[in-house]
Amino acid sequence: MSEIPLPQAAKRVVPWWLLRHETMLAAILLVALIGLGGLNSRFLTLDNLLNQGRLTTEVGLIALPMTFIIVTGGIDLSVGSIVGLCAILLGYSWKIFGFPLPLAIGFSLLVGAAAGFLNGIVITKVKVPPLIMTIATLALYRGLAEGISQARSVRGYPEWFYFIGQENLFGVPAQLWLLLIAIVVSAIVLDRTTFGRTLYAIGNNETAARFSGLPVDRVKLIIYTLSGLMAGLSACVLVSRVTTTRSDMGIGYELDVIAAVVLGGTSIFGGVGTIWGTVVGLAMIQLLKNGLALTGVKGDATIIVIGAVLILSTLVASSLQRKREGI
Amino acid sequence: MMTDTQTEVPSAPLLSVHAIEKSFPGVRALSGVSFEAARGEVHALLGENGAGKSTLIKIISGVFPPDRGEVLVDGRQVDLARPDDARRAGIATIYQELLLFPELTVAENIFMGHAPRAGLGRIDWRAMREKTNALLASLEIHDLQAERVVGSLIVGNRQRVEILRALSQDARILIMDEPTAALTEYDVTRLFDIVRKLKARGVAVIYISHRLDEIFAIADRVTVLRDGAHVATKRVADTDAAELVQLMVGRRIESLFPKITVPIGKPVLEVKDLERRPLTKSASLSVRAGEIVGLAGLVGSGRSELAQTIFGVTPAEDGEIRIAGRQVDIRSPAQARSLGVAYVPEDRGTQGLVRPMTVRENFSLAALGKVAFGGFIDRGAERKLAGDGVKRFAVKTSSLEQIAGKLSGGNQQKIVLGKWLANGPKLLILDEPTRGIDVGAKAEIHRLMGELAAQGLAILMISSELPEVLGMSDRVLVMREGRIVAEFSREDATQESVGAAMMGSHAKAEKAA
């Protein structure tokens, strides 16, 4: 029997194109940072960067479970509506039902998780494709938000509530700490746990994953529930930051989230993707927005660029993947 | 047996396939296959899974071109670069996965792409309906209406729709791939009626099937393929089932299977009257520790389905399973795994391996719990597990981080086997463990099986290669039509006795003749 070479030590070899994609993106990010900093003196100040971090949190919290979902080959379009629903219920349970605010926060998170759970249950048990289910719930949850709130808003939250959205903790925006913790936890889960490994297996070959005894349905149920929960958390942070609750909150979040995830190298077809990529993607998008704003482009117009980025990055990623598989 | 009704003596056979070669990366699917079919002939194509039948059919149907060789229709060579070319040459194929539009009607399915037109170029639904009725009448089909939605039809009728579609395009050569796999006996009889009518019209029918009794009932000649090569072409009247089985599965025994005598322990698996529609009727068997039980049977007898029911992929509807004496209700592979059952599936690529993932990741896939602590994967432990596996099974790979899909079939199979063994199972179910694997790797896997049995594992081996079954097994079970119909001890199992049991009463009748 011929000698087998000993396994290589420590080097984490990743599919070549992904490695290229992430480093390419990080390189672009670095260049853009420097470029924008050169163009506009206000840009590279710590203040501004931290503020950008603060603004990224709401989308960022949702982008993490979305990465899990897209890695399995699914998608969740209802996240924006869940944000709206949770924001509304946060306000209403506190103001109208009279819950103490901490309880209202908990209730709002619970609703988010329940909304995600409903997505997950129908996707795994009734076997409605994720795209279709979450388009339907995108309508339903937004509808519930509008119906419950009657388009009225809620304000006047107690001062302590605004801490998470507006204040700094050790010099860094409070919500950014939340995001950082979430990033670290998600990255560890995706990269180093059996749960994460299962996600990749499902995305690459769901049948083989089942045949290997992996709890595919349970895992899917968890990630959709998590997506809803994070949307709820994001809603609380958002309300804390803007001090009011409105039923049109979260509209369009799904675009930012999915664009960040796809830009970061996660393949829309599943099986490939990392949290680090998503973080770089988030940074790029926030950077774009900030950069455009600083050069005078109005906020609303930045979604043009985000939309184009989404299509282009999917195009690039999919042709690279095809080339890789063709080898 | 009906004699061929040919109205003329053709100068050339209707279909002639000459020296076809086809390879895919890593695998030689067809090596120099030739055969021909005459007008009005039913020519059967026989061979085990992986023999090359479906590749040959796809070449004739224009799905992809051969590397070498020609296809001739009516003596003239045809260039079949696309399915359209085949259609124009008069070749129609009915695949196992019926390619129909479930939400559309029978008539529309038949005429999709070539619907009759009325004035202004609009589709003439009435003419479509009338032509469909004419086609139905010509084959004397009375229980199918043109306006039925295809999705509401049972399989037998759906197949008839496909046949009618072929006829509506004036097909002269009709290829039918496993047409009776999902049909009831009644449907099969009706199918044969249609085939005979087609014969009478001069249509050449290429009939692919494993069911020998059908081949003897309907075919004029039969060509046997094995491992991508042409083995023999015989007139059905000149041969019998036993000879065909021998041609199909018989191989030179290239290496002596090293059979170690191993102490046999208590039953690890006991299955009683297990039932799961549609293929597992009432199966009973047992496998003991240290024993290798070979499960033989013709393809379609339900062996893989039985294995998948025991493994929880398609849970049982009735019957009993006992693992190590304790009755269990296995509802999922995860549960089966936790009970110590391992299953190495027949379809490596789709069910066994996650091809885009690395060797290391595939090795640990079924045993993540063993390399993870509190849910966290210990990379070091995982590498050790994979490294040990690579060494133990002699997997030829450049590194643990090599993408599994790039390895050869034999090495891939070793990974699938290895990943299950990492779990320390009590019962190992192997489904065609050495199919599509080179000789060297085959021998290694057999050796491994012997070692595992010596370690006390109970092994249930499903195989279509009789020498392998006879060489490796302590006991041989034969499955036919969803039931275990025979059991042979190692001494009593021979190619003839096992082969006869696989075929059932027909073989006995043939032998008596």
Place this chain on the structure above:
Amino acid sequence: MTAVTLAGAEADPRRRLRALASQEALLAIAVIGLAIAVGLYNPRFLAARNLSDVLLGNAYIAVAAVGMSMVIVSGNIDISVGALIGVLATISGTLAVNGAPIVVAWLAALVAGVLVMALQGVIIAYLRIPAIVVTLGMLSILKGGLISVTGGKWITDLPDSFHLADIEIFGALPFPVFLMILVTILAALWMRYTASGRAIYAVGGNAEAARLCGISQPRTVVMVFALHGLFAGAAALLYATQLRVIQSTVPPNLELTIITASVVGGVSILGGVGTVVGSTLAAVLIAEIASALVFTDVSPYWIRAVQGVLILATVIADILRRRRMAGA
């Protein structure tokens, strides 16, 4: 023709026609039934003025739903149509306000609609990017584009001749309603009696089988999207000419309403089945429900929730039906 049926294995012969008719019949019954029920509660609902307002104001949704139904039948989805309608309305209005001939203003909306949608069709069919990604991206490009270009300004001084809604066919039928009926009939005829119309069903029902029948899936998809763009353009014109102003933002949630109309109208979200007659009836029903909410003193803010429940229920029912059929 003797009908030898195997023991209960197959359904009634005319099942397809009956099934199809029942979806549309159900919708028609629902439309009438709801009108009666609400009318009993609040007779003002049945006033001719109200009913015609409901139809007039929502005809554009039915027109857009015709195109959307085709897209969904072909096995795709489009969530950019709402934004596109906003953009097309603005293009048309801007041209009109700046002195272009009215006909040019109208045609511009149609042509631009076809071009934008056809572009998406090409990216989806030939570059193989999933429809959801392409249309999600395009939605943002259009939405953002509209805001940047208009700068938030509404178009207010439209010439009188611009307003299609004022035209009355045969002196009695408002143009929007006329167009809705015309488009529905033409599209229905096209999808039933032409090969390219049937090709949509083939591609949506079983793309592989369609290919083997000689139907090109990429070409069919591009064609479907182009038509969808045409109808979106027509819908945009109706939308723009209802009010005297054209807003600077895209109508919110319009694409959801259009998708709901298609799905509730019997178009299966998995493709391959459905009719435009159904989607038009469903669009009418949805508009009617919105109005009914007002007249029954239920807050109109619940309309979205009602749509959500409708679409969810329809989708689940459809998936369950398909699973049952496949298991047969």
